[in-house]
Amino acid sequence: MQPSRRPADTPFKQQRLNAWQPILTPTYVISTFLLIGIIFIPVGITLLSQSNNVAEITYQYDGAGAPAGCKITANNEGKKCTIDIVATEDMKAPVYVYYELSNFYQNHRKYVKSLSFSQLRGEMVSADELHEDCKPLDKVTEVGGAGVELKLNPCGLIANSMFNDKISLPQASKWTLDETNIAWESDVNDKFDNPEGFKQEECDCPGGAGVLTACTSLCGVTFDCGQKGVYFQDPDTLKCYAYEYPEDATTQYLFESYPLIVYPAGPSPNVKNEHFINWMRTAGLPTFRKLYGSIDTDILKGETISFDIDANFDVASFEGTKAIVISTVSWFGGKNPFLGQSYIAVGSICVALAVAFGVKHMVSPRKLGDTRYLVWKEA
C-alpha cells in the first residue's frame, strides 16, 4: 500500500489563512476622506504661512530686462559694477545670498556627464580616460602660448563653465559676506581633492621684499618652484603660501582658469573651493540658485545693501538671466508656497468628495454584499 498522498489540511495549504480583509464600506471611505481633509487643510495653511514668513528679494542684474549697469556681452569681460538692494521687510540673520541663473541647462545630459570622478578625487588620470570622461572638453590651448595644449584639471563642461562673477560687499559695508562653509562637509572632505603631489605651506609675508625671501627660501628645498606659481597671497586673509602642483607646466588648473574666484593655495585651494563644489552639484531645473554666502547681521526694512559685482559670466548669448537673491529661511528652507497650496487643494478635494459621496450614499444606499449585483447578462 502506498503512503497516503492526502495533502495536509493546514490553513496555509488550504488557503484559509487568517487575513485582514478591509471592506471599503461607504462609511469607511467617507470618514477616511474627511479625516484626510481635516488633517491636510491645516497642514497646508501652516506650510503656506511658513513660506510667507520667508523674506526674499531677487535682483536681476543681467539678461533681458536687467538694468544696463552690470550687463556683459562676452565671457570674462571683467566689468565691475554695483547693485543696490532695498530691503522691503525685516530680514533676520542669517540672510542667505544666492546667485540665480535662468535658461541655463545644468541638467543637460551632455553637461552632466562631462566630468571625471577620479580626477576630482585627486587621482592622476590618463589623458585617454579624461578624453573619454570629459568629452567634449578635456584640453585647452594655452592662452597667449604658442599653441601649446594644456590638460584641464578638472576637465569637463561643468567644471569649465563655472559661474565666475565675483560677488562681494564693499569694504565700507555694514554687513559682511561669509563665503565659507557653504559647501557640504562630505563633499569637501570626500568628493573633491587636489591632485596627488599638490602641497602648500604657509610662509611669512610681512610685506615688501621680505615676502619673496620667506617664501622663495622654500624653493628648491621642499618645493620645486618652477616657472609658474611661486607663492600666493590670499587676498582675503592676506596670508602667504608656497605651493606646488604636479605636472604644472602641461596642465591648466582650476585656479588658473578662474583666478578671481579660485585660489591656488589657502584653506580651500583649487578644487576644494566651495563655490566650485556647489557648482559641481548640478541643478535639476534650468532656472536654479546656488548659495554664494551668508550675512550674519539682520537687514532691516528700508535699509539698502550694496553688492560689488565683477561680471565675467555671459548669459546674454543663450538668453539667460543672472540675479542675486537674498533670503531668510523657514524650517523647510526657502520660500515655496507650492507645497502649502497643494496640501490645501488635496485636502479640499477630499472633503468635497466625502460630501458628494455622503450625499449619494444617503440618497441611494447600496447594501453591502447585495447579490443582485452578481447577476450577469449574456451579451
Place this chain on the structure above:
Amino acid sequence: MGGRNSKSKGDVLPNSLPQNWPNPSEEDIKECPTRNIIVNGPQGYLFASNFIRTSKYTAWNFLPKFLAQSFHPRKKMANVYFFLISCMQMIPLITNTYGIPTVLMPLSFVIFVDAIFAALEDLARHKADDLANASKALIHDDAKGSFEETTWSNVKVGSFIKVLNRDVIPADVIILAVKEKTAIAEGRAYVETKSLDGETNLKMRRALKNTLNEIKVDSDVKKIGHGEIVMEHPNKLIDRFKGTFEITGGEKEVVDPTNVLLRGCTLRNVDWAICLVVNTGLDTKIMMSNTESPVKTSSLELRINVEIKRVDFYLMTVCLFGAVGNFVWKNQEMLDAWYLKWSTTDADETASLHETDFKDYNATGDFLLSAIVQFFYYFLLMANFVPVSLYVSMSTVKYFQATFIENDVNIYHEETNTPTKVRTMALNEELGQISHVFSDKTGTLTCNIMDFRKCTVNGRSYGKGITEIGKAAYNLQGDTIPEDILAGEAMSREHAEMHKQPHVNFYDQSIRFDLVGANGDEQAQALEDFFTVLALCHSVIPEHDEETKEVHLSASSPDDEALVCGAKFFGFEFMDRKQGIATLRLSNGELRSYQILEMIEFNSTRKRMSVVVKVDDRLELFSKGADTVMIPRLSEKINQEKLLDDTCKHMTAYAKEGLRTLMICKRTLDPAWWEEWHEKFHTASVDLKEIEKRLNGEPNDIDLLAEDLETDFRLLGASAIEDKLQEGVPECIADLANAGIKIWVLTGDKVETAINIAVACRLLHPEEYMEQVVIAGGGDTNTKKKLVEKLIDSIRQFEEDVKQAGSADLVKPRALIIDGPSLIVAMQPEVQPYLLRFTQCCKAVVGCRVSPDQKRQMVHMVKEKVLGVKTLAIGDGANDVAMIQAAHVGIGISGQEGMQAVNASDYAIAQFRFLRRLLLLHGRWNYRRMSKLVCYVFYKNIVMAITQFWYAFQTGFSGQKFYFEGGIQLFNIAYTCFPIMLLGVFDQDVEEKMLLKYPQLYNNGIRDAFFNSKVFFHWILAGTIESLVISIFPLYALQQTGEPNDRQDFLPSLWHYGATSFTLVVIVTNVKLLLNQYTFPWFCTLCWILSVGSWFASAYGMTNVLQIDFDGYKVYEDLMRNHSYWLCLLVVTVLLAMRDFFY
C-alpha cells in the same frame, strides 16, 4: 540487404538502421528494408546500446547548450530583446549607464532561475537513467552456459536473457520459452503494461512455438542452434510487431505482438521466461514513443504578446517624440549655449569655454544624426517598458499556484489516494476563463465501475429497481415513478445484500427460482445457456493468488468483468482458462470444463466477441455484442421474432435507464463445416499481409471469415450493466452551467442513453424547461441541405423567441443532441457555420456515438471558429487523448481506464466533481491574480520609465536620467517584486464560500473581464498620468527647500529631484498594489513593509558610498533631512491613491 552486409572496413559493422534515421527517405529504407538479428552467432550490424540517456545535458555541455536554448530567437523573444538592450548599453554614444550593461543583471537572474529549473529537471532524468541503466538483468553467458547477473546497460541485441516473475523487462524481447506455474507447457506468459499504457490488467503473451519445447533449462539456448530474425525497423507503435524467426534448417515462424515483451513491462504469473533481445536502448518502443505533448500557452499569455506590441509602439512613439524634441529644441534654443560646446571639430576642442565664441557649429546634418542617436538613447532609458521581471514573476507565481492546487485537500480523492496533479502550470489562469467544457461520458461523468444490473432472457426480464438515470428519465417526462418499481427494489434488496458481490447490483429473486425450473424447463435451459455464455465469452484473465487460493480477475474491459461477476452471482463461476480449457464452478460445487477452440476478440468495428466451445460433443458458438450488429445476424430459420421483439423492448427500457446493453446469442456449429472454416481462418490469421490490412482497418480475410462464422444466431437474451454516475456530477454540472459555461457531452452511447445520462447530470432539463433539438438517426437530416434547413430553422426560432421575450435569459433554453453520423455531415464546411451558430444558442450540446477523432474535431471547430472561446476537454481514456490535446485546457481523470488521458492532460483530477472547485475557485482566483500581476508589472515599469521622459521636458530633451542607477536596477528585484508575487499567489478577492455559492462570479473570466485591452489600457493610462504627477510635482514642491543647517547649500539638485520622484514611484506603485489587494495575511503586510523599506535603506546605503554613486553621494542623507521631501511624498501619495480608493 545488398552491399550493406560486406565488412570491408575492418571490424566496423554497418549500422542496423537505415540512413538518415529517424527520418529515412524511401530510398534509405529500400537499401535497408529490415532489421536482421543473428541468433547464436556474431551480429552483422551495429545496434544501439541499451545504455540510455534521456537527460538533455551533461555537466560539460550544460552551459553552452542551455544558453543556446535560452537565446533562441523565436522561442525566447524576450531574452533576446533584453540581450540586445544590454549590448546597446555598451555603446558609448547612447549609453545611460556609463557603458555598463546593467540589464544583464536582471536578465542573468531570469536565465539563472530558468537554468536551475532546467538543471533540477535534468537531474531527475539523470537519476532515472542511472537507475534504469544499473538495474539488474540476467544475460546468458556463452562460456559458462548459464545466465549471469549484469546491468541493463550491458544487454545487447541478440543476447539471451532470463526474466524472472515480477521482473521489469530491460529491452524489447521475443519470448523463446517460459516456465509456467502449471505443469503443462503452453508457452503462456502474462505481462503488466502499466508503465507503457497505464492499463493495469494483465495481458497474455506466448512463447514462440518452435523454441517453446526446445528450451527447458538454461543451457538449452545454445542447442537451438544458429538462426536469424528478420523484423521491421524500430517504431513507436506499442501494439504492433512484424517479424519472422527462423532456425537454420527449421520452419520459419511469424513473430507477432503477442510474442514480444516490451521494455518497461513487468512479467507476471510465470516462474521465468527466456527471451531474445531484439530492440535495445533508443530503439525500444517505449523510448521511441516518448514524445513531448504540444506546448500550450494560456490565452492571457497570448494576450500579453499582443499588448507587448502595443506597449512597444507606445515606447517607440515616446522615443520618437523625445528625439524630435531634442532635434528641434537643440536647433532653436540650445545653439547659443556656449557651456554645452556643440562644436566637435578639432580646432574647437582645445578651446576653453569662456574664451571662445562658438558660433560656427556644424551643419544641421550632424544634428539629424544625433537625433537618431538620441532616439536609441531614449529607447535605452525606457527599455523597462517591457519588463524583464514579468516572465520570472509569472512562472514563479504559477509554480506556487500549482502547489496550492495540488495541496487542496478538497480535490483529493480519499478512496483512490489521488491528489490533483498540475502538469501544465502555465494554464492556471486559463482555468478561470473556460467557456466550453467538452466532457467524455464513461469514466468521466460515470464511475466506469460496471455493475451487472438487469438481464432479459428468453423474453423475460429480470432485475428490479431503477437507476438514478432512470429516475431522471421519469422526471424528464414529468411522470412519477411507479410504486411497484420502488417496492420491488426494496423487496429484493435484502436478498441482494445476502449475496453481495462486487460488480453486481441485482435485485430479483425470481431468477433463481426460474433457474431451477420454476417457469418451465425451457426457461431454465435458456438461463443456463445465457449465463454459460457470459461465463465463457470474455477476455478476462484469472490470476491465482497462491496464498489465499483466491481468483482475482484481471480484465481490460470493465463490462467483461461485470458480466463474468454476474455469471458468478448466479452460480456460473469462471475459474480458469488453461490450454484451451475453461473451467466453471457451478453453484453445487461441480467443476465443469469446456474446450475453447477459437476466440475472436472484441474491437470497436466488430462490436462483438465470439468463442467457439466444445460442449460435450457439440460445437457451440457463443457471442455477445451490440444490438445493431447482432440483430442482422440472427437466424431466420428459426422463429424468434416474438423473442426479438420482447428483448428489444426490454433493451430500450434498459437504455432509458442509462444501462449498457449487450445482446447474447449462440449458434450450434456443424463439425464438418467448422473444420473447413477453421483451417481457412488459421491460414488467414497467420498471414502477415492480412494482419497488416486488419491493423490498418482495411477489409481483410480474417474479418470476412469471422463474419461467416458469426451468423445464424439464436437469441438468448440481453444483459444490462449500469455505469453509475460519479458522486456530485449533477451538482457540478449545474454549477458550471450557472457559471455561464457551455457543456458539451461527447459519448459513444446511443442517443437514448446519452439523453438520459445528460438528464441525470442535470445538463438537459425536461421539455417544458428546455427545448431539445435532436439531430440523429439519419432520416431527415442525412443530407447537407436538410441539415442546414433544420439548423437555420432552429436558429430563426430561437432568435424570434429572443425578440419576443426581450432577453436571451428569458427564453426557454435550447439543447442540441446530435449523433456521430449526422456530425460527419454537419462538420462539412458548408454546414459547419450553421452548426456553430446554433450551438452558440444552446446551453448544452450532447454528441452521441461520436468517435475519438470526432471529439477532437468538435473541440477544434469550436476553438478555431468561435471568437474568444476557451475550451476545456475532460476525459479519462485513450479515446479522449486527441480531444484533451486539442483543447485549450486538457483534463484527465486519473481513474480506471489507464494513464493515457492523464499523460496527455494539463491537469489530472480524480473525480469530475473536482472540476467545480478547480474552475470556480482556483481558476477564477488565479485568473484574477495573473491579470493583476501582468497589468501591475507593466504599470509599475511604465510609471518608473516614463517619469524620466517627463523630466526630459526640463532638460532640453537631452534625456538626462535623474534616478540613482542602483535604484533602477533594484526596482524590479527588490522594491516592487515580492508584494505583487504574493498577491499573485495568495490574494482572494472573493472568499471560497462565496465563489462556490455564486458560480455566476466565474463569468468574469469568460468575458475576459480582468484582462483585456481596455483594462490593460486603463492601467497604462493610469501609469502615464501618475508618472506625470510624480515627475512634475517634486520639481515645484522641492524648489528652494531644504534643511538650512550650518548654512551649507541646502538647495535641491538634479539628484534630489530624482530621488524624490523615485521614492514616489516606489510608494505609489506599492500603494496601488494595496488598493488592488483584498486579503492581507501577516506575511504579505510584512513583505510590503520590507519592500518599501528596502528602498529607503538601500537609497541611504548606496548614496553613502562614494564608489557606488559619485553624483548622488550623500544626496539621500541630505534629502531625508528635508521636511518638504516627506510632505511631498505624503501629498502626492494621497492624491494619486485617492482615485483608486474612491472606486
